[in-house]
Amino acid sequence: MTIRNAIHRIEELFPGSISTKTVNRKQHGTNETYFPEILPDAVFYAKNTKEISKIVKICHEEECPLVAWGTGTSLEGNALAKRGGISLDMMSMDKVLRINAEDMDVIVQPGVTREQLNNDLKELGLFFPVDPGANASLGGMAATRASGTTAVRYGTMRENVLGLEVVLADGRVVKTGGRSRKSAAGYDLTKLIVGSEGTLAIITELTLKLQGRPEAIAAAICAFPTVDEAVQTVIQTIQMAIPMARMELVDTETILACNEYFGEAMPPLPHLFLEFHGSDSSVREQSEIVSDIAASLGGSDFKWSSKSEKRNKLWKARHHAFYAVKAKYPGYKAIATDACVPISKLACLIDETAKDIRESGIPGPIWGHVGDGNFHATLLIREKSQKDRKIAQGIIDRMCQRCLQMEGTITGEHGIGMGKLKYMQQEHGDSWELMSEIKRAMDPNYILNPGKVIKSN
Amino acid sequence: MTIRNAIHRIEELFPGSISTKTVNRKQHGTNETYFPEILPDAVFYAKNTKEISKIVKICHEEECPLVAWGTGTSLEGNALAKRGGISLDMMSMDKVLRINAEDMDVIVQPGVTREQLNNDLKELGLFFPVDPGANASLGGMAATRASGTTAVRYGTMRENVLGLEVVLADGRVVKTGGRSRKSAAGYDLTKLIVGSEGTLAIITELTLKLQGRPEAIAAAICAFPTVDEAVQTVIQTIQMAIPMARMELVDTETILACNEYFGEAMPPLPHLFLEFHGSDSSVREQSEIVSDIAASLGGSDFKWSSKSEKRNKLWKARHHAFYAVKAKYPGYKAIATDACVPISKLACLIDETAKDIRESGIPGPIWGHVGDGNFHATLLIREKSQKDRKIAQGIIDRMCQRCLQMEGTITGEHGIGMGKLKYMQQEHGDSWELMSEIKRAMDPNYILNPGKVIKSN
DSSP states (O other): OOHHHHHHHHHHHSTTSEEOOHHHHHHTTOOSSSOOOOOOSEEEEOOOHHHHHHHHHHHHHHTOOEEEESSSOOSSSTTSOTTOSEEEEOTTOOOEEEEETTTTEEEEOTTOBHHHHHHHHGGGTEEOOOOOSSOOBHHHHHHTTOOOTTHHHHOOHHHHEEEEEEEOTTSOEEEEEOSSSOOOSSOOHHHHHTTSTTSSOEEEEEEEEOEEOOSEEEEEEEEOSSHHHHHHHHHHHHHTTOOOSEEEEEOHHHHHHHHHHHTOOOOSSOEEEEEEEEOHHHHHHHHHHHHHHHHHTTOOOOEEEOSHHHHHHHHHHHHTHHHHHHHHSTTEEEEEEEEEOOGGGHHHHHHHHHHHHHHHTSOOOEEEEGGGTEEEEEEEEETTOHHHHHHHHHHHHHHHHHHHHTTOBSOSSSOOTTTSGGGHHHHHTHHHHHHHHHHHHHOTTOOBSTTSSSOOO | OOHHHHHHHHHHHSTTSEEOOHHHHHHTTOOSSSOOOOOOSEEEEOOOHHHHHHHHHHHHHHTOOEEEESSSOOSSSTTSOTTOSEEEEOTTOOOEEEEETTTTEEEEOTTOBHHHHHHHHGGGTEEOOOOOSSOOBHHHHHHTTOOOTTHHHHOOHHHHEEEEEEEETTSOEEEEEOSSSOOOSSOOHHHHHTTSTTSSEEEEEEEEEOEEOOSEEEEEEEEOSSHHHHHHHHHHHHHTTOOOSEEEEEOHHHHHHHHHHHTOOOOSSOEEEEEEEEOHHHHHHHHHHHHHHHHHTTOOOOEEEOSHHHHHHHHHHHHTHHHHHHHHSTTEEEEEEEEEOOGGGHHHHHHHHHHHHHHHTSOOOEEEEGGGTEEEEEEEEETTOHHHHHHHHHHHHHHHHHHHHTTOBSOSSSOOTTTSGGGHHHHHTHHHHHHHHHHHHHOTTOOBSTTSSSOOO
């Protein structure tokens, strides 16, 4: 019962599909943030469910760790092979299997990326709304319960995955959920697996909810004296049942970085970036109402546009904030961390975290999905500085503590991965143990992405 | 290890809180539809979580079945004590614990009913949208994953429960989820327990998402030549991203019953009942667009109103359809059954089911939440006729078969209870076994609502 046995048996069964070459292992051992390189022992390039079922069975028998791999864009080391074993590359399973335009759903393989899917949907007047920024694979997005800028209107992966085909830890292939918009037929296994970060099952097919393209889209930006007024604007807007499509906060530091990067001259203040979806007139009306709310809270005049090109220009600073910030600090590594609280606590949490970052001496611009109470701090550390890394870790520790005191959650969308495991006990108490019990029932040999999400055994 | 021991131990621990009187047992052994009376051995009137934790622990040790009881309005015998044991009456736990108006969430005890909650919220300009018709308890609604007329816009209990406090089968009290709008921190235990019909845990507290009251509400009704045109109207409306608040189909037979009951003269045709939420102008605009779509599909002129009293009058036939139908058939029992399919299949499923009902000779009007692909058939059988009961069962069997062939689910909102257990294997295949495995991990002694949802052991 060893990793070596597993690789050997898989090589015999599927010659040429598994690689132990360093170059392939390295491709599946890196990450976009601050975790060290962790190489899997081998990479298996999956082509279909049947194959996956067979290799999962072998891994189960050999107690060999197995971690699914998509675009590698997760931010907490979620797909790194922490205990070695096999990285299961899903990116060749990239077919959009069936678009049901009338029912506004689609069945895809897990390696399809969200941009690829939206390209396929364009002509049908439909779109898949979840947008975490990166052009991630839909399997990976489901596994981490991704969300992003549009979640305030359309929900996260939790709300947008209707059904799954998965391979369980013993190789059984099961379907969960289905194509109906709702169901009261038994346990919601789909929602259990979405967000389980590959620790309960391997996702091999997804049924997703689609949305009709709105007749009109308008964008607006608005500056505020402080973060607090910006957040109050968001609270009042949501309470008035304005169906906002996106509501993003960008702090002063990020605005300054964007001004430099794009040669813009936005006022050096916190900004809200807004997007409205609806009919021409409803979009105009929504924008007027929000503009009035913002004005009453000291917001600047709205910059507003409903034209596609101008909209993109307006939102440029938000969409490319990460690159603008990275450009300002060449040679730095970016640690993207996130937290989520009830929205009434958000201004306070951001203020305290920003103060903490300022005092720490490392740069850490903040932006985020303020409509959901979710924000990101992007901590910039010098590539090889252990000191910077320690300072950043301290900031994250204190941010998580603050956020839990405010009845929030340690991550709104990045997941647990390797970065947030140590706060799980505090957030969940005894229900973290319940997660372990479910894991044990579903994966008794701990082969699926071991060392993640649940208490290490 | 017996039921008797458990009752004895509980009586000693909480004298006067447990009753074995027939009158109390009868109150907790009846149901609103067609299941025979099934009396629990005793009724425990719960007052707080601590008490429940203790009695669950006793039941766990004594292997005594325990079934939570709310308003008793479930439709598939979901809360009947199929294997005897103790009915856990939750209705004294009826406090709205904390309204967080800014965050638009609320923490309630499970015995709070949805009308009670909405009364408390009225002055704050907020409301809880899930509306299954009955004034059910919120704990019961979560347990059955209830939904109803507004799910098309606001989601079901699945989307509206943010967090829970539950007592596990061994007496541990755990909290799942929380107050954040979203989280990526570990397994979604909340969604696992919502819809588990009391088989995985006892819900003792709920955190619910609230909505801001829309500025304007308008209602409309419209007649169509056939069900197909009505459903096509709904499909086109949803594809155009019109944010409908309610979209209900009422068939000709129900319209006839309502005409009799209310002395109305609605045309004897299938009708759509619609509700729009938004600003004054957006509500008017939405209504105009849908009216145009309906007209292009042969729909009659819209009857439309934005005045509260007139709206209620317009919707009377939908809201009171059940009573109108019951009045038409005095001495009959109503079997309310439901199914849900991808919306493109709905017209076909309704047509075939209606034909089947007509041919069977028993009355069975149809209405439902057409925006979700969910519909109800209300089969009327003579109280003591075994023949009628058999005919009705045959109709339900065939409806479920049809619905599964159409990639639907055997229940959109009534749950499995005792009525739909026999179709679970066919709907879920091997994932039904996975449900059993999770049940076993969480309730190894099968004390929580045994005989429901999962394969009987």
